[in-house]
Amino acid sequence: MDRFAAVERELRKAAPHLLLDVATAALRERWGVESVELRMADYGMTMLQVVSEAPLAEPVPVHGSPQGRAFGAQEPYVEPLPERGPVSVHLPVTVRGDRLGVLSGTVPRASCTPADLGGMQQICEALGHEILVAERDTDLYLLARRATRLTLAAEMQWQLLPGRSVTRPEFSMGAHLEPAYAIFGDNFDWSVSAHHLTLTVTNGMGKGMEAALLTNLVVNALRNARRAGLDLPGQASLADQAVYAQYRGALYASVLLLRFDLATGEVEAVDAGSPRMWRLRGRGVEPVGFDAQLPLGMFEETEYTAERLVVEPGDRLLIGSDGVYESVSKAGERYGERALARSLSGHRLLPPEQVPLAVLRDLRDYRSAAPLDDDALVVCLDWYGRRSSAHDQSE
Numbered sequence: 087m088d089r090f091a092a093v094e095r096e097l098r099k100a101a102p103h104l105l106l107d108v109a110t111a112a113l114r115e116r117w118g119v120e121s122v123e124l125r126m127a128d129y130g131m132t133m134l135q136v137v138s139e140a141p142l143a144e145p146v147p148v149h150g151s152p153q154g155r156a157f158g159a160q161e162p163y164v165e166p167l168p169e170r171g172p173v174s175v176h177l178p179v180t181v182r183g184d185r186l187g188v189l190s191g192t193v194p195r196a197s198c199t200p201a202d203l204g205g206m207q208q209i210c211e212a213l214g215h216e217i218l219v220a221e222r223d224t225d226l227y228l229l230a231r232r233a234t235r236l237t238l239a240a241e242m243q244w245q246l247l248p249g250r251s252v253t254r255p256e257f258s259m260g261a262h263l264e265p266a267y268a269i270f271g272d273n274f275d276w277s278v279s280a281h282h283l284t285l286t287v288t289n290g291m292g293k294g295m296e297a298a299l300l301t302n303l304v305v306n307a308l309r310n311a312r313r314a315g316l317d318l319p320g321q322a323s324l325a326d327q328a329v330y331a332q333y334r335g336a337l338y339a340s341v342l343l344l345r346f347d348l349a350t351g352e353v354e355a356v357d358a359g360s361p362r363m364w365r366l367r368g369r370g371v372e373p374v375g376f377d378a379q380l381p382l383g384m385f386e387e388t389e390y391t392a393e394r395l396v397v398e399p400g401d402r403l404l405i406g407s408d409g410v411y412e413s414v415s416k417a418g419e420r421y422g423e424r425a426l427a428r429s430l431s432g433h434r435l436l437p438p439e440q441v442p443l444a445v446l447r448d449l450r451d452y453r454s455a456a457p458l459d460d461d462a463l464v465v466c467l468d469w470y471g472r473r474s475s476a477h478d479q480s481e
Contacts, residue, residue: 089116090205090208090209090212093108093109093112093209093212094212096108096112097109097212097213097215097216098216100216102220102223102224102226103139103224103226105213105216105217105220106122106124106137106213109122109189109209109210109212109213110122110191112209113191113206113209116205117193117194117197117202117205117206118193118194118197119175119191119192119193119197119206120172120191120192120193121190121191121192122189122190122191123136123143123189123190123191124136124137124179124187124188124189124190124213125137125145125146125153125187125188125189125190125230126186126187126227126230126231127148127157127185127186127187127231128145128231128232128233128266129231129232129233129236129240129244129266129267130233130264130266130267131148131250131262131266131443132147132148132149132233133145133146133147133148133233134146134147134148134151134153134154134157134187134188135230135231135233136230137187137226137227137230138230139226145233152165152174152176152190153176153188153190154188155176156176156177156178156188157176157178157185157187157188158440159178160178160180160185160437160439161178162175162176162177162178162203162206162207163175163176164176164198164203170195171195172192172193172194172195173192173193173195173198174190174191174192174193175190175191175192175193175198175203175206176188176189176190177189177190177203177206177207177210178207178210179210179211179213179214179217180210180211180214181211181214181215181217181218182252182253182254183249183251183252183253183254183258183259183439184249184250184251184252185250185251185439186214186217186218187230189210189213232267233267234267235267236267236268237267237268237294238295238298239268239269239270239294239295239297239298240266240267240268240269240298242298242299242302243263243269243270243272243273243298243301244269246273246275246301246302246305247273247274247275248275248276248277250262250439251438251439252276252278254278254283254348255470255472256283256346256348256469256470256471256472257283257346257348257467257468257469257470258437258438258439258467258468258470259276259285259438259439259465259466259467259468260437260438260439260440260441260442260465260466261274261442261463261464261465261466262442262443262446262463262464263461263462263463264446264458264461264462264463265458265461265462269461270290270292270293270294270297270298270460270461271288271289271290271291271292271293271297271298271300271301271339271461272287272288272289272290272301272407272409272461272462272463273287273288273290273301273304273305273463274286274287274288274463274465275288275305275308275309277309277312280348281347281348281349282345282346282347282348283344283345283346283348284312284318284343284344284345284346285343285344285345285346285465285467286305286308286341286342286343286344287341287342287361287405287407287463287465288301288304288305288339288340288341288361289339289340289341289359289360289361289407289408289409289461289463290304290337290339290340291337291338291339292337296337300329300333300337300339301339303328303329303332304325304328304329304339304341304382304383307324307325307328307329308321308322308324308325308341308343310324311324311325317354317392318343318345318354318355318356318390318392319356319389319390319391319392321343321356322341322343322356322358322379322382322390323387323388323389323390325341325382325383326358326380326382326383326387326388326390327386327387328383329382329383330383330384330385330386330387332383333383335383335384335385335386337383338359338381338382338383338384339359339381339382339383340358340359340360340361340381340382340408341356341358341359341361341381341382342355342356342357342358342359342361342362342363342376342405343355343356343358346397346469348472349472350396351396351397351398351399351469351471352394352395352396353394353395353396353397354392354393354394355376355392355393355394355395356379356390356391356392356393357376357377357378357379357393358379358380358381358382358390359378359379359380359381359382360381360407360408361405361406361407361408361463362374362405362406362411362422363376363403363404363405364403364404364405364406364426364427364430365397365401365402365403365404366401366402366403366404366430366431366434367398367400367401367402368400369431369434371427371430371431372427374395374403376393377391377393379391397469397471398469398471399469399470399471400469400470401468401469402430402434402438402441402466402467402468402469403466403467403469404426404430404441404445404464404465404466404467405463405464405465405466405467406422406426406445406462406463406464406465407460407461407462407463407464408460409458409460409461409462409463410422410426410445410446410449410462410463410464411426412460413449413452413453413458413460413462414453415452415453415454416454421449421452425448425452426445429444429445429448429449430445432448433445437468438466438467438468439466441464441466442464442465442466445464445466446462446464449462
């Protein structure tokens with residue numbers, strides 16, 4: 087434990103571009119690890135790219151590579167090699183459920199016990215924490231996330247996001263945007279306190295910079311209202327006023343706001359537009375309908391009201407933007423009519439972090455490879471619930 091604490095201290099003191107060197111030194115000293123390499127998942131979540139100021143190694147795919155196997159399963163993966171000699175180990179780099187990438191190295195065979203791999207994983211977690219902090223001061227890790235150049239609008243949108251997945255004892259959640267390198271007005275945001283999870287899914291009007299600027303205003307207005315302690319209708323009203331003051335109704339944004347009570351599973355919802363939700367309970371999939379209220383910024387001083395529902399342990403919720411459920415097949419049927427429910431049911435065994443990408447892959451197949459003509463955003467949340475104190479005391 088003291089040795090691990092020392093590694094954490096060294097990582098905290100290291101310059102942002104030297105974090106991997108510190109982790110490598112610790113892995114080499116304790117387990118004899120050599121040839122250490124850090125790869126970050128790109129924005130499209132399809133490639134793992136080397137972190138280096140002058141990258142020489144080619145990207146490897148998330149699907150079908152040893153590194154991708156560790157990234158997808160979120161557990162160490164030891165490559166099967168000949169009986170003698172060192173082995174290659176791949177370790178996920180993840181922070182509170184947010185999957186960042188994979189650290190790989192060559193390890194003596196004797197250092198591959200479960201206890202050894204667990205110790206290496208601890209260092210990877212500490213490395214991940216420091217990478218997130220270091221991104222305030224360097225572009226090194228952000229550059230490793232892009233397989234191609236981002237549009238300016240996409241750059242602005244990605245900088246707004248809280249992460250791409252998050253895990254707590256009460257829930258796990260993952261989200262994804264397509265097209266990853268040219269997104270426009272779709273966005274998601276979340277915040278977790280001791281008692282509540284607040285989740286917002288936004289679909290802004292327009293294209294390019296126009297949509298990016300609108301969505302930036304909406305997300306930051308909602309954050310400002312939430313941090314001021316306003317309730318959910320109050321958050322929607324404040325953001326509505328901010329958007330209307332800027333655009334006078336010429337542009338507006340559709341938002342679904344959800345606030346989960348972590349202890350009870352009670353949910354407050356304000357439906358201010360187009361993002362929609364489906365629930366997988368047991369083997370049945372059904373849409374969750376709300377009373378549609380006006381999008382934010384359409385008219386001056388719109389008042390909003392909250393609705394309520396309850397989620398149960400084992401429930402899976404999926405939220406999609408109109409770029410998902412309004413997409414049509416060659417036959418003219420909308421994806422949200424039947425195909426989305428089939429996709430959600432078909433991927434029920436996947437963890438929620440992988441569901442958004444799986445649903446979007448199904449959407450591409452549904453469109454017969456036709457390019458998306460709008461943003462497509464999917465958020466998936468698995469609800470576990472919180473064990474009651476009475477139950478804990480009985481044990």
